[in-house]
Amino acid sequence: MRDKVNAIINKYNGDKGQLVSILQDIQTEYYYLPKEALIQVSETMSVPVSRVYDIATFFRAFSLEPRGKHLINVCLGTACHVRGAARILEKIERDLTIKRGGTSKDRKFTLETVNCMGACALGPVIKIDGEYFGQISTEKVDSLLNQFE
């Protein structure tokens, strides 16, 4: 981990103003922000660890808990909601036996919700690893999730 984190820091020339980007890259690498990585960032960049922790807990995009390899985002915006988004969320929760915000035991999936992705015409819509899947139904969920290794 040390080398990977160092490479990320070096990519930004250790610029303190780029702390958020650095944490984003670390999160992309590990799907969450490991404590050792945050301490390493603090030490290498001479930023107080309290400051790093402050930022890491401020943004919702960051997670301090291990997350799954794939991130599922279920849209619960108004348009998706009236088209049954809640049922789809329930179905995924049941399939993966996790609640929203949680990560499946095999660390394959993390399930989150958003309140509108701006893709209302496609509703109900879910996003997996940044890819949008529109007009989802409860029947389609299984085959969709199976596509992800």
Next chain:
Amino acid sequence: MVTFTINERELKAEKDQTILQVARDNGIDIPTLCHNEALEPYGACRLCIVEVTKGARTRIVTSCLYPVEEGLKVKTDSPRITSNRKMILELLLARCSKNKVIRELASQMGIEQPSFKPEYLEDNDCIVCGLCVRACEQVVGVSAISLVNRGITKEPAAPFLEPAMDCIGCGSCFYICPTGAIKMEDRKETRIIYNWKVEFKLKKCKVCGNYWAPEKQLDYIKTKWNLPEDFFDTCPTCK
């Protein structure tokens, strides 16, 4: 120098001074909770609000942050300010309904019973003004704590909610806290700061035998100022 008025009184001040500074220099009272002269203004508690009129436009600003301007008309106790400030205190009181300082301030504004119940939060002593965090960073230079999380769960805390490893036990956070939210205790030869889960050994004075300051704090000062090893063997009283 700029000329402007506070409550219709004409005043002169340097351009980069804040309304709050000038008001206090001239004996005009504005209540504050998150302000301390030794620190950068922060604008967290909103208690210091005043009404400013510039040309045809009147609005409410925080006086601890707002710099004075030529021709500005400031009001510190208009009906609008009083009612807004009262609402701010109502909200603080909802969060800190048992806190002495907040209750006193509220009762000064004529609030005896809180109007709101906190639905999502337990009763708290902390108003999240950030004074402890700012003192630790700006005065002590240690930055052992920060404001963590966001929204209603925001709170001052040590990294990873573990014992604050960089804390030197100086107690600045405890002394500066306006509401007594930080719990610190000196028990004979140990100092405990409960909020940051830390304990420190206190140094014993060679002469009077009193335990007078955390060893870690004294070491920190010694290194910072290049002081001789035995510099703190006696306490300030016996020196």
